[in-house]
Amino acid sequence: MHVSLAGITKRYGAILANDDVDLDLVPGEVVALLGENGAGKSTLMKILFGFQQADAGEIRIDGRPVVIDSPRAAAALGIGMVFQQFSLVPALTVRENLALGHRCTPWWIGRGARSFAAPVAHLRDIAPEIEPDLPVSRLAVGEMQLVELAKVLNLDAGVVILDEPTSVLTPAESERLWEQVRRIAAGGAAVVLITHKLEDVFACAQRVAVMRRGRMVATLDTSSVTPDALVRLIVGAETVTTAQPVERTADALPRAWIKNLSATTAAGAIAGVDLRIAAGEILGIAGVSGNGQQTLADAVAGLAILLAGEVIVDGETLQAPRAEMPAQSAVAYLPEQPLRNAVAPDLSVAVNLMLKRIRDLPWRSHPSQFDADARERITAFDIRPTDPRATAASLSGGNLQKLVAARELAGAPALIVACYPTMGLDLGAAAAVYEALFAHARRGAAVLWISEDLDDLLRYAHRIAVLHRGRIAGIADTAQATRRQLGAWMVGHSIDVAAEPAHA
Amino acid sequence: MRDLMLSGPGRVVGTTLAVLMLTGAFFLAIGRDPVELMGLIVRSAAGDGYAITESLVRATPILLCALATALPARLGLITVGAEGQLYFGALLGTGFVLANLGATSAAPYMAMIVVAMLAGAAWALLPAVLRSHLGVNETISTLLVNYVAALLVTWVVYGPWKSAANLGWPATADFPEAFKPSTFFDSRVHSGLWIAIGLAVLLHWTFVRTRWGLTLDVLRSNPRAGIAAGLNWRRNVLLTMALGGMLAGLAGILETASIQGRLQANLSAGAGLSGFLVAWLARNHCLRIIPMSLLVGALLASGDGLQMFANVPSSIALVVQGLLFVAVLLVGGYANRLQVRRG
Numbered sequence: 001m002h003v004s005l006a007g008i009t010k011r012y013g014a015i016l017a018n019d020d021v022d023l024d025l026v027p028g029e030v031v032a033l034l035g036e037n038g039a040g041k042s043t044l045m046k047i048l049f050g051f052q053q054a055d056a057g058e059i060r061i062d063g064r065p066v067v068i069d070s071p072r073a074a075a076a077l078g079i080g081m082v083f084q085q086f087s088l089v090p091a092l093t094v095r096e097n098l099a100l101g102h103r104c105t106p107w108w109i110g111r112g113a114r115s116f117a118a119p120v121a122h123l124r125d126i127a128p129e130i131e132p133d134l135p136v137s138r139l140a141v142g143e144m145q146l147v148e149l150a151k152v153l154n155l156d157a158g159v160v161i162l163d164e165p166t167s168v169l170t171p172a173e174s175e176r177l178w179e180q181v182r183r184i185a186a187g188g189a190a191v192v193l194i195t196h197k198l199e200d201v202f203a204c205a206q207r208v209a210v211m212r213r214g215r216m217v218a219t220l221d222t223s224s225v226t227p228d229a230l231v232r233l234i235v236g237a238e239t240v241t242t243a244q245p246v247e248r249t250a251d252a253l254p255r256a257w258i259k260n261l262s263a264t265t266a267a268g269a270i271a272g273v274d275l276r277i278a279a280g281e282i283l284g285i286a287g288v289s290g291n292g293q294q295t296l297a298d299a300v301a302g303l304a305i306l307l308a309g310e311v312i313v314d315g316e317t318l319q320a321p322r323a324e325m326p327a328q329s330a331v332a333y334l335p336e337q338p339l340r341n342a343v344a345p346d347l348s349v350a351v352n353l354m355l356k357r358i359r360d361l362p363w364r365s366h367p368s369q370f371d372a373d374a375r376e377r378i379t380a381f382d383i384r385p386t387d388p389r390a391t392a393a394s395l396s397g398g399n400l401q402k403l404v405a406a407r408e409l410a411g412a413p414a415l416i417v418a419c420y421p422t423m424g425l426d427l428g429a430a431a432a433v434y435e436a437l438f439a440h441a442r443r444g445a446a447v448l449w450i451s452e453d454l455d456d457l458l459r460y461a462h463r464i465a466v467l468h469r470g471r472i473a474g475i476a477d478t479a480q481a482t483r484r485q486l487g488a489w490m491v492g493h494s495i496d497v498a499a500e501p502a503h504a
Numbered sequence: 505m506r507d508l509m510l511s512g513p514g515r516v517v518g519t520t521l522a523v524l525m526l527t528g529a530f531f532l533a534i535g536r537d538p539v540e541l542m543g544l545i546v547r548s549a550a551g552d553g554y555a556i557t558e559s560l561v562r563a564t565p566i567l568l569c570a571l572a573t574a575l576p577a578r579l580g581l582i583t584v585g586a587e588g589q590l591y592f593g594a595l596l597g598t599g600f601v602l603a604n605l606g607a608t609s610a611a612p613y614m615a616m617i618v619v620a621m622l623a624g625a626a627w628a629l630l631p632a633v634l635r636s637h638l639g640v641n642e643t644i645s646t647l648l649v650n651y652v653a654a655l656l657v658t659w660v661v662y663g664p665w666k667s668a669a670n671l672g673w674p675a676t677a678d679f680p681e682a683f684k685p686s687t688f689f690d691s692r693v694h695s696g697l698w699i700a701i702g703l704a705v706l707l708h709w710t711f712v713r714t715r716w717g718l719t720l721d722v723l724r725s726n727p728r729a730g731i732a733a734g735l736n737w738r739r740n741v742l743l744t745m746a747l748g749g750m751l752a753g754l755a756g757i758l759e760t761a762s763i764q765g766r767l768q769a770n771l772s773a774g775a776g777l778s779g780f781l782v783a784w785l786a787r788n789h790c791l792r793i794i795p796m797s798l799l800v801g802a803l804l805a806s807g808d809g810l811q812m813f814a815n816v817p818s819s820i821a822l823v824v825q826g827l828l829f830v831a832v833l834l835v836g837g838y839a840n841r842l843q844v845r846r847g
């Protein structure tokens with residue numbers, strides 16, 4: 001089916017999120033929808049999905065104007081969407097999540113719906129290693145993205161919208177996703193792929209549509225454009241600088257010691273993780289998501305109860321769980337899924353920016369007094385909109401990520417735990433967050449950096465450790481690390497190519 | 505129309521119309537003249553000085569119980585325990601009075617208040633600890649312990665504390681004068697009303713102007729983020745529930761000491777439940793709670809007048825209270841739908 005959006009306009013208060021946007025979706029074609037954070041990509045697609053109503057403009061299907069006033073109406077028309085923020089029910093299993101809203105599911109589906117096979121068929125194709133009877137709360141972000149994708153595939157939709165589906169996928173997972181996307185398109189569906197990764201575009205999109213500040217600035221064939229030209233289209237007149245790697249300081253003093261750590265959380269378990277990070281060192285943690293990354297991060301940040309081991313920073317053992325941390329804490333934490341883990345969605349940007357300082361405030365405090373401080377941080381990290389009173393929930397996905405970075409990278413933490421710190425960020429914003437993170441390393445902070453992006457890890461980390469099933473499968477100096485070695489560790493092989501001492 | 509429905513005054517007007525229509529339909533259904541009955545409700549609630557003071561009397565415990573509900577609600581907790589806390593406060597407060605029957609000075613009076621408030625807090629702490637440390641749903645547990653508290657009071661007034669002077673009526677001995685709060689002029693309106701209004705204003709100020717209010721906002725909005733920022737969710741669960749319990753306990757002892765003059769069963773007359781509904785009507789906004797409790801108090805107070813002059817059961821007032829909430833639900837639900845559509 002041929003869908004065309006014409007003159008779509010959507011205003012939120014002073015912000016024109018979509019300004020007279022036109023877009024055509026043709027059966028069998030993948031359109032990559034690109035643009036900076038806050039450009040209006042998600043808004044446009046939420047309007048097509050009936051999740052939000054346009055102020056002006058028209059949606060036509062095969063030439064006929066249609067009214068899409070709810071996601072249900074969209075589904076009835078054969079439109080399916082994966083949201084940027086997950087919409088799975090954490091307490092239910094993967095299978096139950098897929099069965100909810102699946103057309104073969106009878107109304108009496110219970111909690112023990114083991115027998116439903118049809119809803120998980122697509123999941124088996126795209127991610128055979130995900131256990132369908134595991135509760136979704138135990139999945140890693142990458143796995144959740146794949147489950148979300150399976151949910152949409154189940155709809156057999158004529159239009160499939162994917163809002164940043166690859167933001168935390170490993171290269172191998174991305175590849176499987178591209179294959180699926182190509183397959184859906186080959187089956188005659190129109191696909192919209194919102195992304196910040198240019199690989200995605202060239203791997204599976206026939207056409208690119210670029211938005212900037214609410215307007216559609218270009219739509220062109222992928223074959224007619226180079227990556228550089230595309231970047232210029234996305235950022236407009238601005239220049240994008242990439243972050244500079246941090247020089248490794250020789251004989252740096254040890255700063256943080258994650259000593260023989262074991263912990264279990266809802267997200268998984270780690271056992272006997274032992275890592276030492278020197279001052280100014282960036283230690284990357286690679287691995288397929290779901291191998292204990294989140295538990296490791298939570299445990300080091302003091303949010304998980306430790307079964308064994310301790311975290312020592314500057315010679316002092318940190319208490320765990322640290323419900324009562326000193327407010328200007330020694331540890332900064334950028335968790336995954338900021339909306340769920342790190343921001344108070346219905347409070348203002350200003351309040352969210354000073355969340356960690358609340359305990360130091362005088363008794364008489366009013367949120368308006370943080371505005372000045374907040375403005376500074378908002379400018380430094382280019383958070384849009386710039387209004388400190390805007391609620392966090394109204395920010396675009398990338399801007400939420402910037403908000404958390406702006407808060408956690410303030411002050412002078414001794415240890416920084418960063419999980420996918422550039423998830424969902426456009427090129428410029430990703431560079432800015434890396435710069436801010438690396439500035440702390442240059443200052444002498446220890447950085448524990450969890451990432452799925454091997455390219456970035458190899459480029460910026462000083463050492464890379466690989467987590468597999470909650471244990472460190474191997475650790476290597478980046479200079480000596482090879483993709484083959486890291487890849488082997490990720491799947492649990494312990495061939496030792498680059499022998500190196502366990503501790504720096 | 506849409507914009508009107510979304511504005512604050514629009515909602516108030518919409519709700520008023522809805523409640524008038526629902527009540528009118530109900531009165532027609534029971535075969536009465538709606539205009540006549542509604543007029544009578546207004547006259548019985550606020551027709552003369554006596555009616556007004558009786559409405560205020562009725563509103564006082566409702567106001568306190570609404571605040572007792574709004575406090576934990578700042579943390580996102582939905583408690584229906586004010587009723588039980590009110591009973592337990594009255595129970596232990598009365599116990600203190602019975603142990604000090606000979607007192608004449610003001611000191612034991614204050615002590616009685618303190619005992620009742622601590623009792624209310626203790627009663628709230630039981631479900632609070634279950635919630636904060638074991639994750640037991642606070643709505644269910646507060647509901648269950650309500651029955652226990654009410655039954656405890658019934659038991660003591662039929663059993664151990666029953667006074668022979670009451671000629672078989674299940675109640676304790678009358679409170680001595682020293683334990684009765686001062687009243688205004690000739691009415692039964694007591695200082696509790698002003699205390700309750702003062703507390704509402706104080707709480708409102710605390711919620712919007714202090715560090716603690718901000719802490720509660722963060723923990724309500726996202727407990728995970730709050731805990732990660734070093735805020736103590738558990739302690740605040742205990743604190744808000746205990747403070748709420750204190751207010752409900754205060755309501756219980758004031759009602760017992762000043763209105764009834766002795767402890768008897770059914771002393772709350774549904775104040776805990778009405779308080780919950782008021783808090784919810786006012787969306788836990790402490791200043792809005794004040795007029796809402798006065799309104800509901802007046803409505804319930806009109807029940808007696810209805811029974812006397814219109815020959816309908818006084819419980820008609822309860823039905824109208826129910827319809828009021830149905831109207832709010834309807835209008836609120838409709839407005840929310842409009843809101844969601846516009847994004």
Ligand SMILES: Nc1ncnc2c1ncn2[C@@H]1O[C@H](COP(=O)(O)OP(=O)(O)OP(=O)(O)O)[C@@H](O)[C@H]1O
Nearest residue numbers: 012017037038039040041042043394395396397398
């Ligand atoms: N519910 C809302 N209320 C107010 N403003 C909103 C709301 N939703 C989005 N916005 C604003 O509209 C603009 C566009 O947001 P949108 O989510 O479409 O961006 P995006 O292109 O998807 O960005 P990202 O790459 O960061 O996900 C942003 O400035 C955002 O702050």
Ligand SMILES: [Mg+2]
Nearest residue numbers: 042084396397
């Ligand atoms: Mg988006």
